[in-house]
Amino acid sequence: MLKTYDFQDQVRQLDAGIEMIINDAPTLLGLVGMNDEAIYNTKYEWMSDRLNSNLSSVSGAKTAGDTVIDLPATDGEKLRVNAIVVAGEEYMRVTAVNGDQITVARGFDGTTAADLADGAELRIVSRPQYEGENPGTDESHDRYVDYNYAQIIERYAAVSKTQQAVRTHNVSNELNYQVELRLQEATREFNDWLIYGRRMNTSGIPRTTGGLLYFANANGAKKENASSGELSASLLNGVMEAVYQRGGSVNTILTNTAGARQISKLAGDSIRTERQDTATGHRISTFVSDIVGGNVATVVVDPNFPKNKVALFDRNILSMHPLRPMYDEDATIPGADYVSRQIRGEYGIKVKNANEKIAIIENISTTVS
Incomplete structure (x- = not known):
């Protein structure tokens, strides 16, 4: 029997398509990527440990x-x-x-x-000791457990059989083309999960997974209020030092375009910033703090991040994991005059040591003087 399109009845894994999209995207997801390590339940846990503070x-x-x-x-x-x-x-x-x-x-x-x-x-x-002292008091702490929920992502693409049969420039298969567009939309949604996601499992509504800002707030991460002012080297250095004092380190500064321009204004101070020449002038690629050892943080500009916030964190604590990797399958109803594909996946986010390794600067100016 002749088929109206070349992948009817096939179930396709779409992870490769997602990876191709995020690798080119100037977003947090483009930096973090999709982790191959699977989770095994809709509620999943991880363990975090920390050094005692001085x-x-x-x-x-x-x-x-x-x-x-x-x-x-x-x-x-x-x-x-x-x-x-x-x-x-x-x-x-x-x-x-x-x-x-x-x-x-x-x-x-x-x-x-x-x-x-x-x-x-x-x-x-x-904490000096006398010579010949007996053993001291154990100061270890139980590792603490945090958790999140897996969230289902879904897209649907349908094309009339007439449109599928019509030949157009640059599109040999209209349905496949529409699936690729839905994948781009899904990738944009994944990125919003990483930033804005809320951890919820309430009866009557779908499960949702928590993201960076949620865990920063829920775990009492360092917060600093910029009082509607612009970012300064002093402010960034102070927050990075506070993270260091909590036992963490900062290797990423996540900001919207306004915050990025404010950081760019610091380029005149070559001790704290590095410049990279590009075709359009220069951009700030890293910020070097003045604390001992000098944390070097990559500045990531994500237009989807809140305009009035900046997140400073260790990107190694943040990851997205599949419970069901992204796939699509035939969803055409027998006898219908259209062809369709159903796209689904189920993923969850891990944010480890949010208290020690994330800081949020709030209420920064959304304009640049």
């Missing part, structure tokens, strides 16, 4: 004479008797630890005691 802060303002300092919840675990901490120019020695409250000797080693503002940073310089 930073704490003061809970409640203290005068220069106060010797009892309150810390944020669970931060007392970071200290032990005889630990040396520094706040500004003042060093202190810990003389007692009681839960999340420490007693200190102020003005240690000849430094000058000073008032401590609420939220003032306390850096743990060292």
Whole structure:
């Protein structure tokens, strides 16, 4: 029997087509790509681990004479008797630890005691030990588990049998051409999942997978408010340092076009930026922070990212995985005067260590002076 089109009844894997599209796209998905590692359930989990922090802060303002300092919840675990901490120019020695409250000797080693503002940073310089001490207290933490849901993506293409039979320039198979267009639309949707996706599994509505901004917010990632101002080297350096202090590192700065232009204005400072000449002038390809070791971050311009935000993160924590890789199959109803293909796939996103390895600068100017 003659067929009206050459792939009727075939089921085709479309992952290769998706890869060809995203490799050419100036988007977050183009940077991250599609991970071949499969997930095995609609709800899937992963484990994250972290180093113990050497930073704490003061809970409640203290005068220069106060010797009892309150810390944020669970931060007392970071200290032990005889630990040396520094706040500004003042060093202190810990003389007692009681839960999340420490007693200190102020003005240690000849430094000058000073008032401590609420939220003032306390850096743990060292935790010295006596010679011949017994084993210490275990300071390991259980790895923490995070999770997400797989989401179904669907597209449909249909062409009348008349249109399928008509020959047109540059299109030898109209239905196949329409499938390729639907793949491009699906790729655009995948990219929005990575940025804006929300983790939901509520009765009566389809499952959705959470993305970068969702996990940053849900896990308490570092946030900085630019107060409607433009990006500056100082602001970027400060946020990258905050990520470093949490135990992470930044290798990617994700921004919209306005943020990219603001970063481009920093090109005059060759210490912090590198320029790459192109046919249209120059563009910022990397930003080198001034923290110790100098994190080097690739600037990724994605027109789909929020205009008033910039995300700084380690791109190795972000990935998209298949539960059912993208495929299409014949969806023509017998006897219908059209041919059609049904496109489906099911994918989920992983965002590891969102608390430590993501920072969001909010409320940046959407214009460039």
